[in-house]
Amino acid sequence: MKIIAVTGYKGGVGKTITSIHIARYLADKGKVLLIDSDPNRSVEKWAARGEKQPLFKVKNEKSAPAHIAGNDFLVLDTPARPDSNELKEISQEAHLTILPCVPDAISLDPMLQMFHDLFPGAVYRVLITIAPPYPSKSADELRSVLAENQIEVFKGFIRRSASVVKAIDMGVTTAEMKGRDHYPWQDYKTIGKEIMEVINGTAQ
Structure with missing residues (x-):
């Protein structure tokens, strides 16, 4: 089972939206469990709004242990603004830690700090989100x-x-949207392909 963690020191960078779309992409590759570890329970609330169940399982961190077995991918939507020790633990266990970052000056300093707080040798990638x-x-x-x-x-x-x-x-995700509303899914598919390359050890 491959573990992908999505985390960030700054709010408003698309952490939860990224987690949901990554889980959706991976759902076409195998069985996925998306763990909602954010106290706001944003992923669970998102899943509850949909008319249909998503193509992946959504559980909070308390109920997740009973559902981990048998999955191909585990996507972790971490608590907002983890402390440095939590980040080290998260990045140590994950096969890939994703760090969303908005392209503005305010977001840069927290991102540089996060890089230094990662577990030594952790596999990670910064994901530029909400780009103009x-x-x-x-x-x-x-x-x-x-x-x-x-x-x-x-x-x-x-x-x-x-x-x-x-x-x-x-x-829902943009994968289920129609017309022009479907266009953003291409961005997530591009990132999804890169994720597969990284966790499979074939990234250039």
């Missing part, structure tokens, strides 16, 4: 700063889109 559309170059600028600090970053990124918020409000 072209002609903004903020995502590329953030990628350059992270690269200068020798921080691993996903090649893909998640563009800002009202469709993502619309899907979450409906209790």
Whole structure:
């Protein structure tokens, strides 16, 4: 079973939305359990809004242990703003720790701090989220700063889109949306492919 943790020191970076969409992508690859460890229970509330059950199991951290066996993937939506010790434990156990980051100056300092607080040797990737559309170059600028600090970053990124918020409000993912509202799913599919490369040890 592969463990993917999504965590962050700063709120509002799309941590829970990322967790949900990653679980949805992996659901096409095998059995997935998404553990909602955030006290706000945002994932459980999202699942409850949908007319249909998601293609993956959603449990909180208290009920999850009874449902872990038999899954191919475990996605962990961590508590918001974990302390440094929690981050070390999370990144030590995960096959991949995903660190969402919005391309703005306010988000950069917490991201640089997170990098130093990871478990030594942890496998991680920064995921640039809520990136403004072209002609903004903020995502590329953030990628350059992270690269200068020798921080691993996903090649893909998640563009800002009202469709993502619309899907979450409906209790679905952008994979289930139609027309233009489906477009953001391509960003998550790109990230999903990179995730598979990393956890399978084939990333370049």
